[in-house]
Amino acid sequence: MDVRPLLLVLSVFGLSWATTLDLDYGGVPLWINRFRGEPSVFSLRGRMDHSSYQAVDSQSCPLECDCPIQWPSALYCDERGLGSLPTSLPARTQYLFLQSNNISGLQADAFANATRLRWLFLDGNQLLSNRVAAASLSNLTRLENLFMNHNNLTAVPSGLPHGLMQLRLAHNQISRISPGVFQNLQNLTLLLLQGNRLKTIGKADLKGLLSVILLDLSHNLLEKFPKHLPPSVQQLYLSNNSLRGLSKDSLQGFHSLRYLRLSHNQLRNPGLAPGALNLSSLVELDLSYNQLTSTPTVPTTLLYLYLEANLIQEFNVTSFCRTVGPQDYSRMRILRLDGNKMASHQLPPDWVMCLRVLHHLYI
Numbered sequence: 352m353d354v355r356p357l358l359l360v361l362s363v364f365g366l367s368w369a370t371t372l373d374l375d376y377g378g379v380p381l382w383i384n385r386f387r388g389e390p391s392v393f394s395l396r397g398r399m400d401h402s403s404y405q406a407v408d409s410q411s412c413p414l415e416c417d418c419p420i421q422w423p424s425a426l427y428c429d430e431r432g433l434g435s436l437p438t439s440l441p442a443r444t445q446y447l448f449l450q451s452n453n454i455s456g457l458q459a460d461a462f463a464n465a466t467r468l469r470w471l472f473l474d475g476n477q478l479l480s481n482r483v484a485a486a487s488l489s490n491l492t493r494l495e496n497l498f499m500n501h502n503n504l505t506a507v508p509s510g511l512p513h514g515l516m517q518l519r520l521a522h523n524q525i526s527r528i529s530p531g532v533f534q535n536l537q538n539l540t541l542l543l544l545q546g547n548r549l550k551t552i553g554k555a556d557l558k559g560l561l562s563v564i565l566l567d568l569s570h571n572l573l574e575k576f577p578k579h580l581p582p583s584v585q586q587l588y589l590s591n592n593s594l595r596g597l598s599k600d601s602l603q604g605f606h607s608l609r610y611l612r613l614s615h616n617q618l619r620n621p622g623l624a625p626g627a628l629n630l631s632s633l634v635e636l637d638l639s640y641n642q643l644t645s646t647p648t649v650p651t652t653l654l655y656l657y658l659e660a661n662l663i664q665e666f667n668v669t670s671f672c673r674t675v676g677p678q679d680y681s682r683m684r685i686l687r688l689d690g691n692k693m694a695s696h697q698l699p700p701d702w703v704m705c706l707r708v709l710h711h712l713y714i
């Protein structure tokens with residue numbers, strides 16, 4: 352069987368999955384750019400007719416919030432300068448919008464009356480780790496999506512409910528993950544930790560995560576390629592760290608890895624073990640903005656390779672094709688080599704045979 356169409360279909364599917372409309376938002380379509388990791392969460396205010404934005408029942412709508420008639424399961428309390436949670440959250444609430452407030456803590460009984468919560472948005476508050484009670488979230492058995500980007504957390508919150516599917520903790524000050532904190536989150540598929548202060552990932556830190564597909568650890572302080580990552584991961588983002596290399600076993604066992612981003616690190620050729628990137632599941636590899644001096648060896652099945660802004664002056668066809676023949680060629684479609692130390696006339700003559708299905712070459 353020719354694998355080309357299959358890979359292409361998979362990659363198109365992968366990309367469309369990355370930027371998709373999420374319809375599970377209290378009935379309101381919401382744009383979440385999963386590829387970049389950052390959600391666009393807006394309040395309904397300003398987007399609809401005010402008359403349809405009245406409280407369902409003023410008795411059961413907290414004073415600080417809005418309760419749209421059409422979406423009684425949604426409670427909008429965002430951008431109101433709130434220093435704490437509204438008192439008496441209605442039990443019907445499944446979507447709770449608290450982003451862009453001034454909330455610094457969550458008490459143990461914070462959500463005691465909101466046991467049906469499924470989506471909780473706390474982005475852009477001032478949450479402090481020592482003021483978020485471990486018991487505040489643990490009883491929320493239906494909670495699937497927890498947004499805590501852009502807060503002041505220094506550790507991953509403990510007592511996370513076991514049904515979580517998405518956990519967004521980007522842009523905090525997290526410098527440690529308590530071992531076992533993810534122990535029972537076997538359904539978690541998306542974990543965002545970019546923009547924090549992680550220096551290492553310990554052996555037990557991510558233990559228990561069996562389903563993670565997207566793991567974003569970019570913009571941290573990692574100096575070594577982290578070990579002990581969940582083997583289920585398909586999209587692994589490690590850009591903007593201080594990685595210097597990859598050892599032979601760095602990617603061993605990642606049989607599902609499709610998108611690997613390593614741009615803006617300090618990767619050099621001596622640090623890249625031969626065969627370190629030899630992973631046949633890879634679709635896209637971003638090595639831009641590093642200090643590579645020659646093209647690294649990549650699998651022939653790779654479709655997209657970004658090598659711009661390195662110090663490359665040596666283009667070795669063996670990097671892309673071990674041998675060249677009727678069936679032996681690189682499946683590469685996009686290759687970026689711009690911003691390096693070589694020009695197109697320096698390409699060896701045999702590159703055309705190897706990279707015969709290339710759509711775009713930037714040099």
Ligand SMILES: *[C@@H]1O[C@H](CO)[C@@H](O)[C@H](O)[C@H]1NC(C)=O
Nearest residue numbers: 438439440460461462463464
């Ligand atoms: C939960 O509801 C009860 C009864 O309505 C109320 O007395 C209590 O204050 C509520 N607790 C919270 C944390 O809102």
Ligand SMILES: *[C@@H]1O[C@H](CO)[C@@H](O)[C@H](O)[C@H]1NC(C)=O
Nearest residue numbers: 432433434452453454455477
């Ligand atoms: C936010 O809360 C802090 C105290 O926790 C207070 O000093 C500050 O004035 C509040 N800021 C706003 C904008 O309400």
Ligand SMILES: *[C@@H]1O[C@H](CO)[C@@H](O)[C@H](O)[C@H]1NC(C)=O
Nearest residue numbers: 459460461463486487489490
């Ligand atoms: C969580 O549930 C347990 C068992 O139902 C209960 O004892 C405990 O008080 C609950 N905690 C909170 C903070 O509601």
Ligand SMILES: *[C@@H]1O[C@H](CO)[C@@H](O)[C@H](O)[C@H]1NC(C)=O
Nearest residue numbers: 454455476477478479502503
């Ligand atoms: C949270 O961090 C911001 C920026 O680092 C800071 O201005 C703010 O005072 C912090 N808030 C708290 C409650 O510590």
Ligand SMILES: *[C@@H]1O[C@H](CO)[C@@H](O)[C@H](O)[C@H]1NC(C)=O
Nearest residue numbers: 492513514515535536537538
């Ligand atoms: C994980 O997902 C499965 C399938 O949707 C569900 O049956 C199970 O209850 C979930 N586990 C937890 C801990 O919520």
Ligand SMILES: *[C@@H]1O[C@H](CO)[C@@H](O)[C@H](O)[C@H]1NC(C)=O
Nearest residue numbers: 570590591592614615616640
């Ligand atoms: C990554 O780091 C580089 C250099 O430190 C910086 O110029 C770049 O803006 C960063 N990338 C992002 C997306 O912030």
Ligand SMILES: *[C@@H]1O[C@H](CO)[C@@H](O)[C@H](O)[C@H]1NC(C)=O
Nearest residue numbers: 625626627629630631648650
């Ligand atoms: C790459 O991996 C394949 C099988 O996964 C193996 O046959 C091949 O020898 C490896 N190549 C290198 C250069 O490590």
Ligand SMILES: *[C@@H]1O[C@H](CO)[C@@H](O)[C@H](O)[C@H]1NC(C)=O
Nearest residue numbers: 625648665666667668669670
């Ligand atoms: C290309 O790489 C192969 C294997 O790494 C090496 O044997 C060969 O000498 C290199 N060729 C050039 C022109 O650098």
